[in-house]
Amino acid sequence: MNMSDEISGNVIRPFQLESSSLRGRIVRLDTVLDEILVPHGYPDIVSQLLAEATALCGLLSSMLKYEGIFTLQIQGDGPVSMLVCDTTSGGGVRSCASFDEKRVEKVRKQLLAFAKDEVGEGSDNHLVQLMGKGHIAFTVDQPEHTDRYQGIVELKGTSLVECVQHYFIQSEQINTGIKLAVGQRNGLWRASGIMLQHMPSDGGNAEVDHTKTQFSNFDEDDWRRAMIYMQSCTEDELLSPELSAHEILIRLFHEDGVRVYDPIPVIHSCRCSQERVDNLTQMMSVDELQEMIDQDQLTMTCEFCSKDYHLDKSRLNKIIKESSQSV
Numbered sequence: 001m002n003m004s005d006e007i008s009g010n011v012i013r014p015f016q017l018e019s020s021s022l023r024g025r026i027v028r029l030d031t032v033l034d035e036i037l038v039p040h041g042y043p044d045i046v047s048q049l050l051a052e053a054t055a056l057c058g059l060l061s062s063m064l065k066y067e068g069i070f071t072l073q074i075q076g077d078g079p080v081s082m083l084v085c086d087t088t089s090g091g092g093v094r095s096c097a098s099f100d101e102k103r104v105e106k107v108r109k110q111l112l113a114f115a116k117d118e119v120g121e122g123s124d125n126h127l128v129q130l131m132g133k134g135h136i137a138f139t140v141d142q143p144e145h146t147d148r149y150q151g152i153v154e155l156k157g158t159s160l161v162e163c164v165q166h167y168f169i170q171s172e173q174i175n176t177g178i179k180l181a182v183g184q185r186n187g188l189w190r191a192s193g194i195m196l197q198h199m200p201s202d203g204g205n206a207e208v209d210h211t212k213t214q215f216s217n218f219d220e221d222d223w224r225r226a227m228i229y230m231q232s233c234t235e236d237e238l239l240s241p242e243l244s245a246h247e248i249l250i251r252l253f254h255e256d257g258v259r260v261y262d263p264i265p266v267i268h269s270c271r272c273s274q275e276r277v278d279n280l281t282q283m284m285s286v287d288e289l290q291e292m293i294d295q296d297q298l299t300m301t302c303e304f305c306s307k308d309y310h311l312d313k314s315r316l317n318k319i320i321k322e323s324s325q326s327v
């Protein structure tokens with residue numbers, strides 16, 4: 001692939017460092033991120049966190065080996081109670097947040113009083129204040145190949161990146177380094193991230209020797225050097241509309257011979273449908289359905305894309321009738 005194929009854009013590019021066999025991914029989200037965030041109309045401080053989670057989700061979707069969906073779900077007891085993002089193997093992304101408006105506003109004011117800087121740069125991280133205590137769940141759903149797989153890690157540390165790095169080292173024995181930047185450029189939200197991993201073995205099949213603190217084939221110097229290169233990438237470079245993902249990788253890792261694989265274009269896409277909404281009502285209790293009819297709440301809104309779905313009253317009545325008969 002040449003460099004001009006994607007000057008900035010919305011893209012995920014897997015890569016490998018030839019000298020050390022370290023593997024990685026770079027993700028860049030520009031217009032897609034705005035498409036996701038703007039319609040939600042969340043406060044900037046929430047959008048910022050959701051943008052981080054969305055970019056992370058794009059990086060972590062490398063856990064998909066086959067066709068499927070990777071979901072990142074972050075739950076906490078803070079002002080922001082939940083962030084949900086998912087990425088399909090085809091590059092479709094969507095995300096949404098649940099939060100308490102008053103509590104978020106309180107945190108925003110506290111932070112403004114604390115630091116005069118306006119919220120909006122990736123280096124400010126307010127994970128603890130916004131999410132409190134909780135956990136991150138990673139779900140790999142590849143219906144045609146494997147069972148659903150889920151990993152969970154406690155929300156601990158000052159950033160989502162820190163939590164995720166911790167998860168890979170502790171639970172998966174995979175050395176993982178992530179560099180992430182989120183911010184607004186020319187009034188548009190942008191996010192970008194690089195992830196480098198040392199897989200337990202080059203082929204991915206050999207067993208990890210848990211009795212050793214180091215992994216087989218693992219060269220500490222290679223890892224350290226690659227981490228230094230990765231960390232040397234500035235927030236401005238990561239978010240620059242003028243630099244492509246490919247150019248960033250060449251800048252950072254040219255000495256290690258970086259092999260960049262074909263881009264996966266990222267698009268904003270939601271998988272909601274009338275059929276899914278109908279299936280959902282099918283699973284609701286008689287009381288819940290009756291209440292919706294009584295209160296004339298015959299619309300369901302998709303939390304990801306805000307699309308409204310109409311619920312047919314006679315259909316709901318039919319479900320109620322059928323459930324009461326089956327009891």
Ligand SMILES: [Zn+2]
Nearest residue numbers: 270272302305
């Ligand atoms: Zn939707």
